[in-house]
Amino acid sequence: xxxxxxxxxxxxxxxxxxxxxxxxxxxxxxxxxxxxxxxxxxxxxxxxxxxxxxxxxxxxxxxxxxxxxxxxxxxxxxxxxxxxxxxxxxxxxxxxxxxxxxxxxxxxxxxxxxxx
Amino acid sequence: xxxxxxxxxxxxxxxxxxxxxxxxxxxxxxxxxxxxxxxxxxxxxxxxxxxxxxxxxxxxxxxxxxxxxxxxxxxxxxxxxxxxxxxxxxxxxxxxxxxxxxxxxxxxxxxxx
Numbered sequence: 316x317x318x319x320x321x322x323x324x325x326x327x328x329x330x331x332x333x334x335x336x337x338x339x340x341x342x343x344x345x346x347x348x349x350x351x352x353x354x355x356x357x358x359x360x361x362x363x364x365x366x367x368x369x370x371x372x373x374x375x376x377x378x379x380x381x382x383x384x385x386x387x388x389x390x391x392x393x394x395x396x397x398x399x400x401x402x403x404x405x406x407x408x409x410x411x412x413x414x415x416x417x418x419x420x421x422x423x424x425x426x427x428x429x430x431x
Numbered sequence: 432x433x434x435x436x437x438x439x440x441x442x443x444x445x446x447x448x449x450x451x452x453x454x455x456x457x458x459x460x461x462x463x464x465x466x467x468x469x470x471x472x473x474x475x476x477x478x479x480x481x482x483x484x485x486x487x488x489x490x491x492x493x494x495x496x497x498x499x500x501x502x503x504x505x506x507x508x509x510x511x512x513x514x515x516x517x518x519x520x521x522x523x524x525x526x527x528x529x530x531x532x533x534x535x536x537x538x539x540x541x542x543x544x
Contacts, residue, residue, distance in 0.1 A: 319474075348531060357521060357536040358475075371531060406474060410530070418463045418482050418525065420532055422475040 317342065319409050319423035320389075327429045334394040334401070336426040340409030346370075347390040348420060349382060352404040364390060397430045404428075433458035433524045437535035445543050446514055452507040452538045454522030464505040465523040465532065466496055475521065481505065492516070517542045 320339040328334050340347050346365055350358040360374040364384040375382065379397075384390040394401055404427045408420035438453040456462065463482050467475040479490025486498040496507045505522060522535040 346530065350534075358534040360531050360533065363531055408475075408532075418480055419465060419477050421477075422467075424474040427472075 319344075319407055319421055321405075321407050321423035321426050323426060324424060325427050325429070327431065328397050329431050330398055331396050334397050334428055336392040336394075336405050336407075336428070337389040338392070338407030338409075338423060339389040340407075341421055343411060344409035344421070345412050346410045347384050348408040348410070349390075349392050350406045350408065352406060352425070354403070358406060361392075394428070397428070399430045402428055402430045433462060433526060433533050435522050435524050435533055435535035437520075437522050437538050439538050440536065441539050441541070443541045443543060444512055447511045449510050450508065450512050450516075450540065452520050452522075452540065454505045454507065454535060456503050456505065456522070456524045458503075458524060458526060461527040463525045463527055464496075464498060465525070466490065466494070466505070466507050467521045467523060467534075468492075469519040469521065469537075471518075478507070478520075512540070512542045514542050514544060516540060 322337050348363050349361040352358045362375050362382045363371040379395045381393045404425045406425045407423045410420050434457045436455045444450050465480045466478040468478050469475050478494050479488045481488045481498045489495045494509050498505050519537045519539050521537050523532040525532050
């Protein structure tokens with residue numbers, strides 16, 4: 316049973332370019348979460364999605380950032396017109412259909428974005 | 432809203448010594464509590480979790496944690512650490528009625544020979 320798969324693991328972009336990060340949840344999981352980890356800091360919640368629905372995006376920056384989890388395919392975190400401050404590790408996590416009962420989230424290995 | 436405070440950002444210890452990583456949380460409702468470990472350039476791996484029942488929770492790699500409701504703490508302990516335990520440790524909290532985890536800032540545990 317494959318875990319949470321994220322790609323690319325490493326991504327380099329120049330300022331002003333777009334970054335797309337993909338996340339495939341664990342088999343049987345229908346909830347996806349994105350977290351950002353800035354250098355030397357903890358993980359900050361960004362967005363929580365179910366298939367075709369954004370449930371909670373209270374942690375998403377108001378501009379340039381968007382996320383989706385389509386009916387088919389992986390969840391995608393999109394960052395437009397990247398700036399140096401976007402350089403971070405972006406982690407995806409997934410949970411089964413009843414996260415309130417099971418508690419934990421299962422994390423991917425992360426995508427490390429470097430903006431030059 | 433809930434919050435988590437990890438009281439030590441860095442904890443250096445010698446191999447085979449005991450260690451305690453401290454975590455306090457704040458929430459107005461019931462919570463679940465977690466400890467995750469992150470090795471360099473990797474994702475987060477669950478060490479242990481408290482959902483209900485016994486307040487002493489045992490996890491992987493010989494770690495354990497005790498939930499103390501009156502002190503709103505969930506400290507992580509290991510009686511004898513190994514070099515391989517060197518990693519970043521994150522305490523996290525989730526409201527029992529919610530879905531998202533809130534993390535502390537992390538504690539870097541460094542085990543020296």
